[in-house]
Amino acid sequence: MEGAGLAMKPVIKVAALCGSLRRASFNRGLIRSAIQLCDESIEGMKIEYVDIAPLPFLNTDLEVDGKFPAPVEAFRQRIRGADAFLFASPEYNYSFTGPLKNAIDWASRAPNAWADKPAAIVSAGGNFGGGRSQYHLRQSRRRFHVNSPFPNPWAGFIHVRFPNSGRAMANPMAAEPPHAGGSGLVLANNDTIRSFLVSTAKDVRHLPDELRDLASALSSHSTVPYRSLRSIWSALPPTDRPALRCLFAGAGFVFSSPKPREKSEDLKERLKKLAESAERREYQELVKDIAPKREAAEPFSSYKDQIGFGLHVVLIMFTGYLVGFAAFRALFNHSAALNAAGGILGMVCGMLLETVLFIIRTSTKDVASSTQRNNKRKLL
Numbered sequence: 001m002e003g004a005g006l007a008m009k010p011v012i013k014v015a016a017l018c019g020s021l022r023r024a025s026f027n028r029g030l031i032r033s034a035i036q037l038c039d040e041s042i043e044g045m046k047i048e049y050v051d052i053a054p055l056p057f058l059n060t061d062l063e064v065d066g067k068f069p070a071p072v073e074a075f076r077q078r079i080r081g082a083d084a085f086l087f088a089s090p091e092y093n094y095s096f097t098g099p100l101k102n103a104i105d106w107a108s109r110a111p112n113a114w115a116d117k118p119a120a121i122v123s124a125g126g127n128f129g130g131g132r133s134q135y136h137l138r139q140s141r142r143r144f145h146v147n148s149p150f151p152n153p154w155a156g157f158i159h160v161r162f163p164n165s166g167r168a169m170a171n172p173m174a175a176e177p178p179h180a181g182g183s184g185l186v187l188a189n190n191d192t193i194r195s196f197l198v199s200t201a202k203d204v205r206h207l208p209d210e211l212r213d214l215a216s217a218l219s220s221h222s223t224v225p226y227r228s229l230r231s232i233w234s235a236l237p238p239t240d241r242p243a244l245r246c247l248f249a250g251a252g253f254v255f256s257s258p259k260p261r262e263k264s265e266d267l268k269e270r271l272k273k274l275a276e277s278a279e280r281r282e283y284q285e286l287v288k289d290i291a292p293k294r295e296a297a298e299p300f301s302s303y304k305d306q307i308g309f310g311l312h313v314v315l316i317m318f319t320g321y322l323v324g325f326a327a328f329r330a331l332f333n334h335s336a337a338l339n340a341a342g343g344i345l346g347m348v349c350g351m352l353l354e355t356v357l358f359i360i361r362t363s364t365k366d367v368a369s370s371t372q373r374n375n376k377r378k379l380l
Contacts, residue, residue, distance in 0.1 A: 010044070011044055011045065011046050012044060012045045012046070012083050012084060013046055013048065013081065013082050013083045013084075014038075014045060014046065014047040014048070014082060014083065014084045014085065014086050015048060015050045015078060015079060015081075015082035015084075015085050015086070016031045016034065016035070016047050016048065016049050016050065016085075016086040016087075016088065017050050017052055017085065017086070017087055017088070017100065017103060018031055018049070018052070018088045018100075019052075019087070019088065019089045019090055019096055019097035019099060019100030019133075020088075020090045020097060020099075021052075021053050021099055025090070026090070026124040027088035027089065027090045027122070027123060027124050027130075028049075028088065029124075030088050030122050030123075030124055031047075031049055031086065031088050032049075034047055034086060034122075035047045035048075035049065037244070041243065041244040041245070042244070042245060047086060048078075048082075050075065050078050050079070052075070052099055052100065052102070052103040053099070054071040054075075055071055055072060055075060055099075055102055055103055055106055056069060056071065056072070057102060058102055058105045058106055063109075068106070068109070072106050075103065075106065075107065076106065076107050076113050079107045079113040079114065080113045082117070083117065084117055084118045084119060084120075085114070085117060085118075085119040085120070086119070086120050086121075086122065087100070087119060087120070087121045087122070087137060088121075088122050088123065088124075089121055089122075089123045089130060089133045089134060089137050090123060090124065090130055090133060091123065091130040091131075091132055091133035092133070094132045094133075094136075095132065095133055095136045096133040096134075096136055096137045096140075097133075100137075101140070104140060121134050121137055121138070185225070185226040185227070186223050186224070186225055186226065187223065187224050187225075187226055187229070187248065187251045187252070188222065188223055188224075188251055188252045189218070189219075189221055189222050189223055189224045189251075190250055190251050192246070192247060192249065192250065192251070193224055193229065193247060193248075193251060194219050196233075196242060196247060197215045197216070197218050197219035197224075197229075197232070198215075198216075198219050200212065200215045200232055200236065201213075201215040201216035201219060203236070203240075206235065206236055206237055206240065207232070207235055207236070208235075211231065211232050211235055214228060214231075214232065215232050229247075233247070312354070313351070313354055316350040316351070316353065316354045317347045317350050317351055317354075318347075319350060320346035320347045320348070320349050320350025320351070320353075321343040321344070321346050321347040321350075322343070322346070323346045324342040324343045324344070324345045324346020324347065324349070325339050325340070325342050325343035325346065326342075327342055327346070328341065328342025328343070328345075329342070
């Protein structure tokens with residue numbers, strides 16, 4: 001009866017979907033690692049990869065008599081048969097990918113194959129690690145009624161951690177050098193992991209000296225590479241191994257940024273000039289209220305002003321002469337002497353007008369400058 005009970009133990013089926021169709025996709029590598037980890041250390045759960053590449057673009061014209069195309073129907077059956085979902089979503093233009101959206105839309109056609117099932121999201125990418133794609137995916141899953149009660153980790157700078165175009169993700173269990181700063185997944189060392197490492201460092205029966213030295217060294221570090229921890233765990237007999245889910249409980253991921261690139265000499269010089277320019281502007285802003293202002297230039301202080309004023313006077317006098325000449329010619333019946341006298345009188349009137357305008361302009365400037373000086377004295 002006990003054997004029959006074990007045979008009837010239910011298995012949680014998890015359908016894993018990758019939003020990237022690239023052959024060496026890092027996100028597909030995350031799914032491969034999850035499948036391998038689940039097969040080796042998690043009982044009662046089975047993760048199956050569901051390929052979304054064969055799906056056509058969503059087009060309701062392809063639905064004939066309420067039936068879906070064959071690739072879509074096969075995909076929907078696998079989604080309906082799953083108990084939970086694992087989405088590996090890269091980030092394209094601040095969102096998740098078109099192929100993944102297409103798969104979600106096909107399976108959400110009535111009857112909705114996603115409804116009321118839990119899901120988790122993982123992602124790998126560049127600087128932000130795909131976090132923005134997860135944000136949009138969480139928004140969409142509200143519409144197709146998928147629950148996401150789990151934390152959604154993402155791995156940034158994945159191309160630095162796994163430079164072999166995602167192939168390193170296919171074998172995440174390889175041994176790692178005995179230091180806590182190795183490449184790959186790194187865990188924060190907590191009490192559970194530290195206790196495990198201390199106990200295995202003393203296990204002379206099952207572990208070779210190399211692994212015991214590695215466990216002893218890692219027990220004093222604040223972070224532990226997953227592959228090193230995994231190699232120690234795998235070397236123990238199955239009866240002495242703690243469950244990985246218990247060992248990793250409460251341990252957070254540690255994602256270290258790559259070393260920033262060295263600035264070029266040209267960039268350093270440009271940054272230096274920008275800093276000096278900013279300092280000059282700040283200094284000028286600081287002393288603008290106490291630094292002496294430049295006095296306004298005196299009128300006719302340049303040759304340009306003098307020549308311009310002279311031409312203006314000549315033009316006014318010539319215009320006055322023409323006006324006076326024409327006026328006297330019309331009034332005194334074309335008398336040459338009177339016409340000349342009228343022209344001279346008009347020229348004199350033009351000169352007087354220019355003199356009055358000059359006096360007004362200069363007096364206005366003097367009043368304005370004296371007013372500014374008085375205001376400054378009042379402020380002081």
